[in-house]
Amino acid sequence: MKMKLVILALVLVLLSAIHGIAEPHKKDGPSKDGPSKDGASVAAVHNSGYGDAIRIEGEQRFRANCGRCHTAPQKFPPRMMATVVRHMRVRATITDQDMQSILRYLTQ
Amino acid sequence: MNYIELGGGITSVTLCCPARYATINPTIAPEKLGTALDFLRKIFRNWRSLAFTRSWAALILALLATVSAAQGPENERPIPILTGSAGFFTNVNGGQAQLVPEMNPVILLPLGDRWLIESRGEFKGEFERPEGGGPYGGKVEKELDYLQVDFIANPLVTVTAGRFLAPFGIYNERLYPIWIRSLQQVPLIFPIGTGSSDGVMLRGGFPVRPKVNLNYAAYFSTLSTVNKFESDRTAGGRFGFFLPGPRIEAGVSWQKLLQEDRTNAFGFHLAWQPALLPLNLRSEYARSNLGSGYWIECAYRLSQLPFWSKAMRRTEVVARAQQLFAEHISENEAEVYGLPDVNTRQGDFGLNYFLRDGLKATASYGRRFSSDGNSNIWTVGIAYRFVFPLGRLGAK
Known part of the structure; x- marks a missing residue:
C-alpha cells in the first residue's frame, strides 16, 4: 500500500514534469537565452548601458553563487523568485549585495 | 463553503x-x-x-500568506512556495537490487521583508525482494529534515530557530537534495557531524573586501527525543570564505557533543568552479570519534565539446573518490550512524543528462573496497525538482 502511494505520488510529479517539457521554451533559464525579452521595460533596460552593466553584474554574481551547487534554474515569476532568493540567502549564506543583485537579474 | x-x-x-x-x-x-x-x-x-482542526490549519496558512503578501510593492512581494524534489532510483549494491522512490517537499513561507518559515520533509522508500524471492517490499522512511524560522536581522546576521540542518561542511545543507547532488550515493563520511538539530543558530555572509566574502554559522542544539524531532545536545559552527573571482570556497566546521562522551567533530571543505570551464570540483574532510575520511568530486559538463552540442551541453560526467578510516565502533553503532565499521575506499563514476531545468536522468557505477569484501554499486534513476506557487503571482 505504501509503495503504491509513493509510486502514485511520483507519477503525478513526473506528469507535471512532462507537462513542463511540453511548454514552449520561453521559460528557459538565463543560462541559455539570457534574461527574458518580454515587455517594453525590459527592452529599455537592454538598450541602456546602465541596464547592461546591472545585468552583467547580476549574471556574474548569479553564476558565482548559485553555480556553486546547482545548474542555472529557469526563470520564475518575480514573486516566486523573491521567495526562492530569500531561501537561498539563508541556505547558502549569500551576502545581502549578492542577493539583491541576483534578484534584480532574475526578475528583469 | x-x-x-x-x-x-x-x-x-x-x-x-x-x-x-x-x-x-x-x-x-x-x-x-x-x-x-x-x-x-x-x-x-x-x-x-x-474537520475544525483542518480548518484552523488552513486559517493559519491563509493568515500567514496574507500577512506575507501585505508587504512591499505588488510585483516584489514574495509568496509562499511549495517546492522540493522527487525521484525514483534503482540501486544494485553487491548484487542486491533495491527500488528507492523518494520525495522531499519543501515549503517556503515568507513573512514581511525579513522573515521566512521553511520546512522540508523526506519520504523515502527502500524496497527489496525478500530472501528466497517474492515481490518488492520494505519500509518508507518519513523524516522532518528542518522546520525553522529565519529572521534576517541585518545584512550580517540571520537568526534561525527551530529544527535545522547542522551546518557541518557543505553537503548536508546545500548538496543533499537529489536534484542537486551529482551522484545519488551520499559520501561515506556524510553521517559525521550532520543531521538535524533543534535549537538556535546565527548565520550570515558578508563581504570583507570587494573580492572576498566571509560566511559563518554558529548554533546550539538541545536534546530532544520527541518523535521526528530527535536531536542531540550539541554546539558547533562553520566558518568559511568565498572568492567570487576565481570562485574558490573553503571553510572549516566544528561540532561538540554536549552529552554522553562529549566528543568533537571537525571538518574542512574546499570547492572550486573555474570560470573558463564548466567544471565543478568539491571536497570535504571530516573527523570524529566514529571515524574520519574525505571525498573529492569532479563534475564536468560536456558543453565545450565540438560535436552533438545540443546533447553535450545537457550532459555531465562525474567522478568521485573517497575513503573512510573507521574507528573502533561496533556493528550496531555503525548501522545506527550509517557508517562502515571497517576501513573503506570507494570510487564512483556517473553520468547525468539534464532533460530540462530541474529534471535529470542519472546513472552511476561505483566500486567499494573494504575488508568486508569488495562490491559493485550501480544506480539508475531520475530526479525532478518541482516548484508551485501558493499565492497569486501578481501582474507580470
Whole structure:
C-alpha cells in the first residue's frame, strides 16, 4: 500500500514534469537565452548601458553563487523568485549585495 | 463553503471554512474586528472536531500568506512556495537490487521583508525482494529534515530557530537534495557531524573586501527525543570564505557533543568552479570519534565539446573518490550512524543528462573496497525538482 502511494505520488510529479517539457521554451533559464525579452521595460533596460552593466553584474554574481551547487534554474515569476532568493540567502549564506543583485537579474 | 472577510489595519484576512462552522455566525460584519474575534471564540468551542482542526490549519496558512503578501510593492512581494524534489532510483549494491522512490517537499513561507518559515520533509522508500524471492517490499522512511524560522536581522546576521540542518561542511545543507547532488550515493563520511538539530543558530555572509566574502554559522542544539524531532545536545559552527573571482570556497566546521562522551567533530571543505570551464570540483574532510575520511568530486559538463552540442551541453560526467578510516565502533553503532565499521575506499563514476531545468536522468557505477569484501554499486534513476506557487503571482 505504501509503495503504491509513493509510486502514485511520483507519477503525478513526473506528469507535471512532462507537462513542463511540453511548454514552449520561453521559460528557459538565463543560462541559455539570457534574461527574458518580454515587455517594453525590459527592452529599455537592454538598450541602456546602465541596464547592461546591472545585468552583467547580476549574471556574474548569479553564476558565482548559485553555480556553486546547482545548474542555472529557469526563470520564475518575480514573486516566486523573491521567495526562492530569500531561501537561498539563508541556505547558502549569500551576502545581502549578492542577493539583491541576483534578484534584480532574475526578475528583469 | 462560506467566505468571511475580516478587515484589518495592516492587511485583510480571508477565511474559508466548512459551512457547519460558518453557520455559527454566517453574517460576520466584514470591517469589525471585535465581532470577528467573537466569531473565532465561538469556533474555538468546537475545536475537538478533526474537520475544525483542518480548518484552523488552513486559517493559519491563509493568515500567514496574507500577512506575507501585505508587504512591499505588488510585483516584489514574495509568496509562499511549495517546492522540493522527487525521484525514483534503482540501486544494485553487491548484487542486491533495491527500488528507492523518494520525495522531499519543501515549503517556503515568507513573512514581511525579513522573515521566512521553511520546512522540508523526506519520504523515502527502500524496497527489496525478500530472501528466497517474492515481490518488492520494505519500509518508507518519513523524516522532518528542518522546520525553522529565519529572521534576517541585518545584512550580517540571520537568526534561525527551530529544527535545522547542522551546518557541518557543505553537503548536508546545500548538496543533499537529489536534484542537486551529482551522484545519488551520499559520501561515506556524510553521517559525521550532520543531521538535524533543534535549537538556535546565527548565520550570515558578508563581504570583507570587494573580492572576498566571509560566511559563518554558529548554533546550539538541545536534546530532544520527541518523535521526528530527535536531536542531540550539541554546539558547533562553520566558518568559511568565498572568492567570487576565481570562485574558490573553503571553510572549516566544528561540532561538540554536549552529552554522553562529549566528543568533537571537525571538518574542512574546499570547492572550486573555474570560470573558463564548466567544471565543478568539491571536497570535504571530516573527523570524529566514529571515524574520519574525505571525498573529492569532479563534475564536468560536456558543453565545450565540438560535436552533438545540443546533447553535450545537457550532459555531465562525474567522478568521485573517497575513503573512510573507521574507528573502533561496533556493528550496531555503525548501522545506527550509517557508517562502515571497517576501513573503506570507494570510487564512483556517473553520468547525468539534464532533460530540462530541474529534471535529470542519472546513472552511476561505483566500486567499494573494504575488508568486508569488495562490491559493485550501480544506480539508475531520475530526479525532478518541482516548484508551485501558493499565492497569486501578481501582474507580470
